[in-house]
Amino acid sequence: MSDPAELIGPLVHALPEWLPGQRWFGGKDRPVSEVRALSTTVLAEEPLLVHLIVEVRQADRSAPYQLLIASRDPLPEYLGSSWIGTEQGRPCYEAAGDADVNGRLLDLIAEGTRVGSLEFEHEPGAEVSGGLRGRPITSEQSNTSIVYGNQYILKLFRKLSPGENPDVRLHRALQRQGSEHIAPLLGSITGELGGEPATVGMLQRFITDAVDGWAMATTSVRDLMADPELPPDQVGGDFAGESHRLGQAVATVHNDLRRALGGQLADQDELDRTVKTMHDRLDSVLEAVPQLRAYAPVLRAAFEKVRDHDGPVPMQFIHGDLHLGQVLRTVTGWLLLDFEGEPAAPVSERSALRSPLRDVAGMLRSFDYAAHQMLVGQPEEPRLTERALEWARRNRTAFCEGYAKSADDAIGDPRAHAVLLRALELDKAVYEVAYEHANRPEWLGVPLASIAQLTDEAGSKPTDEAG
Numbered sequence: 385m386s387d388p389a390e391l392i393g394p395l396v397h398a399l400p401e402w403l404p405g406q407r408w409f410g411g412k413d414r415p416v417s418e419v420r421a422l423s424t425t426v427l428a429e430e431p432l433l434v435h436l437i438v439e440v441r442q443a444d445r446s447a448p449y450q451l452l453i454a455s456r457d458p459l460p461e462y463l464g465s466s467w468i469g470t471e472q473g474r475p476c477y478e479a480a481g482d483a484d485v486n487g488r489l490l491d492l493i494a495e496g497t498r499v500g501s502l503e504f505e506h507e508p509g510a511e512v513s514g515g516l517r518g519r520p521i522t523s524e525q526s527n528t529s530i531v532y533g534n535q536y537i538l539k540l541f542r543k544l545s546p547g548e549n550p551d552v553r554l555h556r557a558l559q560r561q562g563s564e565h566i567a568p569l570l571g572s573i574t575g576e577l578g579g580e581p582a583t584v585g586m587l588q589r590f591i592t593d594a595v596d597g598w599a600m601a602t603t604s605v606r607d608l609m610a611d612p613e614l615p616p617d618q619v620g621g622d623f624a625g626e627s628h629r630l631g632q633a634v635a636t637v638h639n640d641l642r643r644a645l646g647g648q649l650a651d652q653d654e655l656d657r658t659v660k661t662m663h664d665r666l667d668s669v670l671e672a673v674p675q676l677r678a679y680a681p682v683l684r685a686a687f688e689k690v691r692d693h694d695g696p697v698p699m700q701f702i703h704g705d706l707h708l709g710q711v712l713r714t715v716t717g718w719l720l721l722d723f724e725g726e727p728a729a730p731v732s733e734r735s736a737l738r739s740p741l742r743d744v745a746g747m748l749r750s751f752d753y754a755a756h757q758m759l760v761g762q763p764e765e766p767r768l769t770e771r772a773l774e775w776a777r778r779n780r781t782a783f784c785e786g787y788a789k790s791a792d793d794a795i796g797d798p799r800a801h802a803v804l805l806r807a808l809e810l811d812k813a814v815y816e817v818a819y820e821h822a823n824r825p826e827w828l829g830v831p832l833a834s835i836a837q838l839t840d841e842a843g844s845k846p847t848d849e850a851g
């Protein structure tokens with residue numbers, strides 16, 4: 385067997401070059417200056433499997449990341465893209481995608497055991513059996529999820545933060561409330577960061593035969609656009625009934641989170657802080673995306689109005705990054721996934737009490753996205769554009785009606801908070817401009833088109849802030 389210490393030391397030096405090529409690596413905007421190992425835990429000896437937490441330094445910031453390293457000779461061809469370096473004549477690679485070794489993580493959770501500083505646990509009463517090989521899900525994500533025998537899904541959080549991850553925390557709370565709108569939480573893996581426990585993995589029941597909301601919604605928009613003469617409620621793929629049920633599911637999750645973890649009303653300081661955060665985000669996005677400048681004054685005016693919000697604003701734990709790609713339609717109803725919040729937001733923000741209207745705004749933005757992205761790359765055709773926008777309006781309304789039907793009195797109908805909801809939607813669209821600029825530049829026009837439309841609805845003419 386190779387000596388793990390001799391192997392990991394030199395391998396860590398190869399990471400500054402390797403990390404930026406990984407989809408889940410959140411720091412692709414600047415070079416990695418240094419990587420150092422924070423903890424090394426041997427999980428298996430032959431083939432060698434090592435759990436590694438590293439600190440990644442980049443210019444003015446540093447963040448801990450989690451890796452699973454294995455060493456095998458020869459390295460099977462399908463794992464070639466995971467190769468990091470060859471040490472002591474043996475290829476070393478990121479092993480989350482290796483079905484021959486990743487079953488070890490599930491086995492350890494099933495056993496409920498500690499290895500070094502890693503605690504593998506199953507939730508009280510949860511039945512977890514090991515002995516399964518894992519396949520990573522192929523979609524492009526901020527973390528790495530491994531599916532075991534269509535029974536379990538294990539998410540390995542890549543960028544780590546001290547403490548309990550909000551995804552685990554909120555799933556636990558919802559499970560205690562008997563929520564029907566989450567995939568059951570079955571276990572977790574906890575490591576250590578700076579002497580504090582830190583969640584590194586979360587195990588859930590894998591839901592088979594489910595379709596994500598984005599796939600369903602975009603199919604429905606396509607159907608409506610393909611049949612321009614029929615009224616929307618007569619088009620085969622009409623989604624409004626689903627949007628209504630989805631609104632009900634989101635409101636029920638908010639009710640449950642408030643019951644489980646409490647909430648409070650925002651005071652004036654809190655509203656002022658919210659407005660400041662919106663301006664700060666806009667400032668930083670304006671630097672990167674000059675096309676946004678023309679809308680800055682109208683955006684700022686919409687943010688400022690939040691200070692004068694009339695009536696109480698309830699605050700509580702929320703999902704934080706809700707969109708159609710984060711919801712699954714199962715045979716029985718809608719499930720919400722991934723309660724981690726926006727991947728780029730600091731943990732302090734992701735773990736704070738916030739208005740549930742943020743989630744509503746996120747979902748409303750997503751209906752808009754589904755409609756607008758269908759127009760990307762299409763020839764300008766007013767009839768098609770109107771049809772896509774009609775789809776968005778219809779489904780946004782259905783979602784709000786569903787939400788209002790199931791929300792308890794603390795929030796009620798989201799449309800009753802029009803000023804705050806609009807500001808939150810615009811703030812989310814500004815976030816999306818930054819997200820698309822950094823990740824999918826060909827989609828930048830989608831949130832920009834929404835900002836143009838939302839600011840136009842206010843009857844204000846865009847003018848360049850800079851002149």
Ligand SMILES: Nc1ncnc2c1ncn2[C@@H]1O[C@H](COP(=O)(O)OP(=O)(O)O)[C@@H](O)[C@H]1O
Pocket residue numbers: 521523525526527528529537539567588589590591592594596709710721722724
């Ligand atoms: N319990 C589950 N059952 C079935 N599929 C799931 C489940 N949890 C997640 N997924 C799938 O995995 C994808 C990634 O999960 P997510 O929690 O959003 O990860 P990330 O934090 O990396 O964005 C989801 O979009 C969904 O398609």
Ligand SMILES: O=P(O)(O)O[C@H]1O[C@H](CO)[C@@H](O[C@H]2O[C@H](CO)[C@@H](O)[C@H](O)[C@H]2O)[C@H](O)[C@H]1O
Pocket residue numbers: 525526598705707708709710722725726727746749750751753816819
């Ligand atoms: O799913 P993540 O938590 O990684 O969220 C990030 O990526 C999303 C894209 O995958 C991005 O969502 C944006 O695009 C979606 C369509 O692909 C759309 O449904 C959302 O409304 C839109 O915001 C999300 O913003 C980002 O945080």
